[in-house]
Amino acid sequence: MNNSSSSKKHSPDQPETSGPTFKSQRTKMDTEKKILNKKLKDVEISCPIVYGSMAFWLGKKASEYQSHKWTVYVRGAMNEDLGVVVKRVVFQLHSSFNSPTRVLESPPFEVSEAGWGEFEIAITLYFHSDVCDKPVNLYHHLKLYPEDESGPMSTKKPVVLETYDEIVFPEPSEGFLARVQNHPAVTLPRLPIGFTLPPPVPVEDASRRKRGDTKDHPLSQWFMNFSEADELLQLAAARQQVSMSASLKS
Amino acid sequence: MDAKDILGLPKNSLPIPQEKKSRPPKDSQRKPDGISREVYALTGGLAPLMPAIDSSQLKKQPPKDEKITWQWLPFTNSARKDTLQLYHWVRVVNGVPPTGDYSFAKYNKSVDIVKYTDEEYEKYLNDPGWTKEETDQLFDLCQRFDLRFIVIADRFSSSRTVEELKDRYYSVCRAIVVARAPALGDISGNPLVKEPYNVSQEIERKRALSMVLSQTKHQERKDAEVLAEAKRITESRMAAKVAEESELPVPSNAGPESAERASFPGDTVSPSSNVQLPSATIASSALTADNASTLASLRMLRVYLRTYALDQMVQAASSSAGLRTIKRVEQTLQELGVNLKPRVPTKSVCAEHLELRKEILTLLNLQKQLQYKEAEGSSFRDCSYADTPSTPKRSNRGGDQDRTFVPDMSFGESCIIGISGERVGKRDQKRKAPGRLSEAPSSPAQSKRPRKLKASDL
Numbered sequence: 192m193n194n195s196s197s198s199k200k201h202s203p204d205q206p207e208t209s210g211p212t213f214k215s216q217r218t219k220m221d222t223e224k225k226i227l228n229k230k231l232k233d234v235e236i237s238c239p240i241v242y243g244s245m246a247f248w249l250g251k252k253a254s255e256y257q258s259h260k261w262t263v264y265v266r267g268a269m270n271e272d273l274g275v276v277v278k279r280v281v282f283q284l285h286s287s288f289n290s291p292t293r294v295l296e297s298p299p300f301e302v303s304e305a306g307w308g309e310f311e312i313a314i315t316l317y318f319h320s321d322v323c324d325k326p327v328n329l330y331h332h333l334k335l336y337p338e339d340e341s342g343p344m345s346t347k348k349p350v351v352l353e354t355y356d357e358i359v360f361p362e363p364s365e366g367f368l369a370r371v372q373n374h375p376a377v378t379l380p381r382l383p384i385g386f387t388l389p390p391p392v393p394v395e396d397a398s399r400r401k402r403g404d405t406k407d408h409p410l411s412q413w414f415m416n417f418s419e420a421d422e423l424l425q426l427a428a429a430r431q432q433v434s435m436s437a438s439l440k441s
Numbered sequence: 442m443d444a445k446d447i448l449g450l451p452k453n454s455l456p457i458p459q460e461k462k463s464r465p466p467k468d469s470q471r472k473p474d475g476i477s478r479e480v481y482a483l484t485g486g487l488a489p490l491m492p493a494i495d496s497s498q499l500k501k502q503p504p505k506d507e508k509i510t511w512q513w514l515p516f517t518n519s520a521r522k523d524t525l526q527l528y529h530w531v532r533v534v535n536g537v538p539p540t541g542d543y544s545f546a547k548y549n550k551s552v553d554i555v556k557y558t559d560e561e562y563e564k565y566l567n568d569p570g571w572t573k574e575e576t577d578q579l580f581d582l583c584q585r586f587d588l589r590f591i592v593i594a595d596r597f598s599s600s601r602t603v604e605e606l607k608d609r610y611y612s613v614c615r616a617i618v619v620a621r622a623p624a625l626g627d628i629s630g631n632p633l634v635k636e637p638y639n640v641s642q643e644i645e646r647k648r649a650l651s652m653v654l655s656q657t658k659h660q661e662r663k664d665a666e667v668l669a670e671a672k673r674i675t676e677s678r679m680a681a682k683v684a685e686e687s688e689l690p691v692p693s694n695a696g697p698e699s700a701e702r703a704s705f706p707g708d709t710v711s712p713s714s715n716v717q718l719p720s721a722t723i724a725s726s727a728l729t730a731d732n733a734s735t736l737a738s739l740r741m742l743r744v745y746l747r748t749y750a751l752d753q754m755v756q757a758a759s760s761s762a763g764l765r766t767i768k769r770v771e772q773t774l775q776e777l778g779v780n781l782k783p784r785v786p787t788k789s790v791c792a793e794h795l796e797l798r799k800e801i802l803t804l805l806n807l808q809k810q811l812q813y814k815e816a817e818g819s820s821f822r823d824c825s826y827a828d829t830p831s832t833p834k835r836s837n838r839g840g841d842q843d844r845t846f847v848p849d850m851s852f853g854e855s856c857i858i859g860i861s862g863e864r865v866g867k868r869d870q871k872r873k874a875p876g877r878l879s880e881a882p883s884s885p886a887q888s889k890r891p892r893k894l895k896a897s898d899l
Contacts (some may be wrong), residue, residue, distance in 0.1 A: 237747065237788060252515075296624050323744040357747035361740045378788075419787040426793040428775040433800045440807045 219314075234368065236275050236360045238377045239268035241417060242314060243353030245410055246335045249305070250346040257305040259335045262410065264301030264313050268355060268417060271376035272404040274298045276322055276358070283313040299405055309333050316358070322368040325356060355417040444491060464584035478751045508535050518542075520549035555614050565616045571609055575599065579606060580613075604643050684733030732757055748782070749792045758799055766805060773801045 246261035253259070267273050280300040284291040285308070294301045304400055314329040334352040337344070355380075360367070371377045405411060476499060514531045517524065517544050531538055557566060557580075560572060576599075582593040588610075594603045594832050613632045624629040629635070656664075735757040739750055759767050772783055779797065 239787065292690065303510055318744070325743050327744055327746060329746075357787060359745055359747055359750060361742070361745075395631050417785045418573045419785040419790050422783055422785045423793060425779055426783075426790065429774075429779050430793065430800060433773075433804055435799065437800065437804045437807060440811055441805070 216251070231374040234363060234379070236363045236368065236377050236379055238273070238358045238360075240273065241266055241268050241353050241355050241359060241415070242329055242331055243351065243415075244312075244331060244333050245347045245349045245351050245413055246333070247372065248335075248344045250344075256307055258307045260303070260305045261333060261335065262301050262303040263314075263331065263333060264299065264327075265314060266299070266301075266405045266414075267376050268410075269375065270405040270408070270411065270414070271374070272298055273300065273376055275371050275374050275376055276318060277316050278319045278322075279317040281317070283315070285310040285312075286380050299408065307335075309335050319367075321364050321370070329354075329356070349413055351413050351415060353415045353417075355397060408428065442654060476549045482600075486705065509533070510536075516543055520546040552583075554580060554588075555617050556580075557613070557617055561617065561620065566613050566619045568609070568612075575857060576609065576613065579609060583610060602642050604647075605641070608638055632703055680734050682736055686737075718780055747786045747788065750784070751786060751794065754791075754795050758795065759802065762802060766802070769805055770798060770801050774798070781804045 210418040232258070242263075242414065244261055244263045248259055248261045263282060265273065265277075274297060277298075277300065278296075279296045282293040282295070282302045284293065284302070284304070285306075287302065288306070296300070310333055312331050312333055314331060316327045316329070317325070318324075331354065332352070334350055337350050371380060405414075408414075442553055476496060496705075510533045511530050512533050513528055515526045515528050517526055533539075562576070568576075578598065579593070580595055586592045586596075590603050590607055594601065594606055597606065604837075611633065616629055618631055618633055619625070658677050725823065734755060736754050739745060739753060759770065762770070774781055774797070787796075
């Protein structure tokens with residue numbers, strides 16, 4: 192199988208200098224379309240994402256039909272800008288909401304609403320044309336009430352439910368690869384020997400780059416931490432125990 | 442009553458049900474009704490489901506206007522080639538004897554054998570292996586015995602096999618049919634032309650048939666086993682081929698390892714490790730084939746979620762296991778403190794998770810096999826307890842079992858969860874029961890050994 196770096200930050204010595212703008216990328220693609228549309232095998236691009244919801248109890252301001260204020264969102268796992276990969280996100284809310292189909296054309300991909308009930312939200316991710324033409328569906332159960340029902344509800348501390356997942360593109364096009372090769376939002380495996388990519392487009396407008404990521408998001412303090420290191424350790428320990436028991440038996 | 446219509450018998454609806462109802466009460470008394478008791482007893486004493494002849498008909502009087510006499514008259518049989526005249530009793534009605542042929546003449550059927558002329562023989566039917574006299578004799582016998590080749594072969598002057606005779610007969614017929622047909626198109630439907638007799642195939646077929654029929658039960662069982670094995674091998678090879686076609690590494694070790702397994706006779710007593718190893722590798726090679734095909738199908742998707750991919754791989758890995766085994770795997774995962782679905786499903790985490798599941802599966806399989814071997818071993822021991830020649834084997838196996846004896850997860854659990862030696866002591870008591878007192882002191886030491894390993898490894 193492919194080699195892939197396990198750390199999220201792909202190029203530590205290039206802190207956020209990439210993040211190509213779309214204008215220049217488009218002209219470049221027009222000229223080199225044939226080469227860049229070629230599909231690459233043995234190179235797998237994965238984009239780690241976190242999707243979920245955060246709900247604040249309204250306390251004194253709560254009414255019968257609006258007891259909580261909540262936000263449902265999709266963000267990069269390390270709060271990077273998903274706009275390089277994701278073109279549009281559609282959130283399908285409960286039919287009791289006004290215009291329950293919410294479409295977000297640019298990051299940050301989130302919907303904030305007020306309500307009283309928990310329901311399942313269907314999230315559909317649409318990707319850019321050079322990434323993939325098939326959308327991906329995610330399902331999230333909106334959680335308003337905390338696990339511990341007897342505990343006091345606080346207006347300050349939200350009820351957070353997030354899920355980590357990774358979007359895998361097994362055969363990305365060269366154009367996509369070129370575009371994102373140094374972007375922190377995606378993880379690339381080690382490229383095969385002799386493989387050369389066109390150089391990444393340098394970022395022209397530093398201010399535009401910042402907009403898509405969620406590092407300075409107002410709610411970022413509540414984001415859950417997903418560290419694979421803990422899970423890896425846990426799994427490694429378990430595997431060791433199992434292999435010991437197995438060797439004892441044979 | 443409808444059946445009677447079909448049969449063309451006259452309707453006599455009432456008597457029958459009445460008769461049937463009245464029969465059971467009159468069981469001990471006069472059972473037959475219309476036929477004599479002795480005749481009725483010939484049927485086994487039971488009435489037929491549907492009486493062929495209405496018994497009232499038997500008592501029926503012939504119509505009064507007809508005058509019936511029986512006369513001893515001569516007759517001829519059109520089926521006979523001569524003009525033999527025999528005599529028999531004839532039912533004459535009003536002085537008029539019945540007309541028509543002898544009633545059994547219509548049953549004289551025979552096969553239409555092709556008759557060739559000499560010119561035809563010269564032109565089409567010459568064959569180095571057959572003389573004209575032989576061919577003529579063959580055809581004559583065919584005519585006489587209606588193509589009963591066994592009889593013909595018996596009566597044939599020279600000793601030819603049935604297949605040879607058939608071959609000659611059918612090829613001659615075919616040649617004649619082809620020669621006499623105005624155009625090939627007319628006879629292309631003729632079975633002689635479409636499917637000519639194949640001597641070698643027939644000989645082979647009959648030989649195989651006789652072999653199958655004369656197989657012993659033991660042979661039958663062995664054949665079934667080999668066939669099942671072959672099926673499994675081809676299936677795993679197919680999966681491997683699919684993977685190969687999508688440019689993934691092929692588990693080429695599937696073939697030779699399966700062959701190894703097949704060579705082991707299933708029911709002889711072989712050392713436990715020897716049998717376990719191939720089956721474990723069989724399991725793993727089957728797993729890799731499954732994995733390869735799942736990977737191939739994942740690559741077909743242009744985009745997928747890591748969690749989805751993990752689900753597919755887990756399903757593929759546990760496809761060979763039953764529902765109970767899968768539950769046990771999940772139970773083990775929980776005991777080990779691992780999430781059933783990883784919380785942070787990155788590529789490496791998913792890979793590790795999958796490997797862990799596979800290892801647990803292998804572990805469970807090993808445990809099960811150990812249990813079976815235990816059961817076999819204990820029954821062995823019981824019956825050969827007093828037998829001295831087998832004692833060395835017994836103690837040897839006992840030694841093996843001491844080291845590896847773990848029914849269920851309890852021993853492993855004591856290792857993993859860290860339960861104190863008390864639990865192992867209980868196990869000791871159970872093992873003492875079959876009468877191996879000498880082994881008891883060594884077990885506590887053994888239980889400590891794995892713990893030490895654990896500490897040093899980590």
